Amino acid sequence: MNPKLSRRRFIKGVIASGAAATSTTIWYAANGAERPAGAVERLIRINVNGQTRSVDVAPQETLASTLRYKLGLTGTKLGCNRGECGACTVLVDDTPSYACSVLTHSVKSMRIETVEGLESANGDLHPVQQAFVEELSPQCGYCTPGQVMAAVGLLRINPNPTREEVRQGLAGNICRCGSYDSYLNGVMRAAQIG
């Protein structure tokens, strides 16, 4: 995927392609008990946080389901499971993507990064995480991993954004606690630390 592809266009594309299932369908897919009728390979390899993982994936399984329920990466949250909130945001080839609205089979050849992959080997927080701690950006924290990943994705293509650019860049991530201003402070600080 072109990293310059805007996130909105990407999401729109996913929805238009019909990959965004209704939430009920996603619940079905989450456990993937059913064998596919066709010849879809189920045991696939995906690259998550720099490691290749073999995982048994049902044809309609979403990336969020695979990450959370197959790989135990529960840092990726599900707020709506239908492409509305951004709680499930991960990076797919550097592009922030709604993991609830991406089929795992469609990203087998891509690099997936989740919130669990950001800390350095010695345990240091990523600058975005560090800045979010210093600014006390999270409130309840449920949207936080998604906000973190959206911010990391934004800073990769725009390391010195204006506050308005951050506002636009994170606009796909809802925070019901209304911590937007504190997240903006966090991203601006991260850009300085970065």
Add this chain to the structure above:
Amino acid sequence: MAYMHIGKDFVPPDVVGKVTGRIKYSEDYSRDGMVYARLLTSPVPHGRVINIDASEALAMEGVFGILTADDVYPDGEPQSPGLKVLTNEPTLIGEPILAIAAIDEKTAETAMTKISLTIERLPFVLDPLDSLVEGGPDAYNGGNTYIFREGFAQEKWTTDQVASFRSGNEPTAEAQQGWAYGDLEAGFAASDFIHETTFSTAGYPHMSMEPRSAMAYWENGKCYLHGTSQSLSAIAEPMAAIVGVPLEDFVFINEATGGGFGQRARAGSIPSMAIPAKLSQKINRPVMMRVTREEEFTIGGARQGLQGWIKVGFKSDGTMAAMDMYCISDNGGKGGGGDANSAAGGVSALYQTEAMRFRNSSIGTNTAHRGAQRGPGENQIMAIMAPIMDKAAEALGLDRLEIRKLNAAQNGDVSGSRSTPFTSAYMPEALEQGAAQFDWEGKKSRARQTNGSKVRGFGIGQGYHNAGRSGMDGIVRLMPSGRLAVHNGIGNLGTYSYASTSRAAAEVLKMRWEDCDVITGRTDRHLPITSPQDGSNSIFTNTRTCFGAAQDLLVKMKEIAAMDLGGDAADYEIDGSRIYQQADSSVGMTYAEVAQRGIELGGKFSGEDELPEDLNRLTQLSVSRLAGSALMGVYHDPRHNNNPPGFTVTFTEIELDKETGKIEILDLVSIAECGTVVHPQGLANQLRGGAVWGIGLSVLERHLYDPQNGLPASTGYWQSKIPTYLDTPANIGTGWVDLPDPENPVGARGIGEPAMGAVSAALNAAITDALGGHLFDTAPVTTDMIINHIAGVSEDAVPLAQNNFRG
């Protein structure tokens, strides 16, 4: 007063877990052998289950069992309002009827399709006034309202009475409840400006980000429930009762909660957590019940809508002389809350109305269940009141800031039906500080200036909520390691007050925060009872308990030192790691040593006896399980006397586009008046988050239901119009008055709810200002209403409509 911790920022222990994704919410847990539950919910807005045939579903491979209302309520469902765990008498679409457990969710969903549900459709209603009219449908079996201690009842008005109310007149029917003070008639007679209007405010869902998923298992006769709440300890006992297990055998686990906003405060507002617990008991396996966004909408609660009439009188000097308010409160499908009463109390508190009458009737509709949502009542009415204050100022030739200062609550003032004094009140100071920070004097002349299709509007808003309780308990332990354990049962939903209130204990003992541990997250860590983290109360209530428990510990430390080292307890001083004689600091012992001595001495020192009277049952249980482990401080907080207020003030400048109806917030400053500031970053977050919520109330959020079938149309984030980054300003200015309250040991009061009300008020006032003084008398004021107004189109297809588009 110089504090070590109070008023200082710190890194709350859970924040790293939040930015790394390591902290766990209920749905993040799993357990060997865990199976999955799915819910079969009501397809109709009002019905009665005639029969459930699950035989085919239960015969499926991988299906372990079902739970129905008959399992939960073998003696029949309680005939009272409120959400049931499961029901055979649904009064809203999506209400859970049964749960089925299977090896995975797909199997559970497939099994669900094989259940034959026979349900009788009953008449339904979406607007309280459509039910109130004679012959109108009733939302509940047995009526359209619930009278306390009497049961369900029918409340009907004549067609003319309803029509008259809808067309703007004072209701003439007798109300279900009310209160009054002062001489209302004399107040209106003395008034030079009287504003009389009907108004409506919308209901809308809480939409906490985390759906209320829950997981439960049983082990050695104990029930372990991973859930979500606004208080671990306040939930524990009533939740154990709902599950049907003794408190001693119930463990509630809740490290983090993804938003509460009022609907996770009490066990009764989140009874669905009992479903996996009961299913797990029935099938003898761990059960995870993941809740979808749609289910969260249905059982996750909603703000009450209000349909009302008010008449407000002002004297020539701007004093609010009289206020008369009559409300119809939308109780939704499961019985509601007390929004209207709080709204009236809020007006009394904020504007110091000399005479006041309040009347209310609560009427059910077959819509989402209602209950407390951030500033229930106060925040809706402030959005209605602020434009009225401005209209009065204009009519009387007064400045908009001055009329507010004139009516503002100050020390010594009282409010409400019982004329309760405030513990302290500094609203004029808050108004002045806000005006200075916003530069009201410099900016106000720009009001109504145009730039192409855009016009400027300015607004001042004020918010209020009663912000403190008492009567709870505290436990602290000084460990043989010298560390302090502060046991705190407040929920962890983003205010960080579980940690910031614990710092009051560190303050008393002069301990470094690094030497303290907050013990929370699960009830088997032995928590004291706390008030739920609702009603903006945590800061006031739990600094009192943590402070009190630490003082009890300090007394015991001094007693031990005097016993072992000689002299009198009063001769001893502490420095955060040692207790020593004031006259000779070399005579002393370390905190670790004194803790060890406390354990050796036992008895009252280690929590074995001489405990405070009136300790809550949960606290007693916790203390008994901790006894002997440390030197313990245990405290039961006596009741405080007066009303601790949380006050806020907001100033805003907007640009309203007359072509699109869109509003852009150019500047917004919110000031808190909440006593001594405990945690500046946490307070700023509350003010910012409150602002976002205020924007939602003022211009975006409302319920929408399909009138033909009663289907909810706003079950998702986008349809219910939760504010996003782009609906909110890129900068929200914050500030605080920071004057201590005498009824709190560190001078603090709460703020979470009024932080929203002031913003909704300021924004509605700014819209009115931009439109040359037009009052919509409603919240939200949406773009379509603005466009219709500008186009001269009637705003009201159905006046006072609830749960639907207004026009």
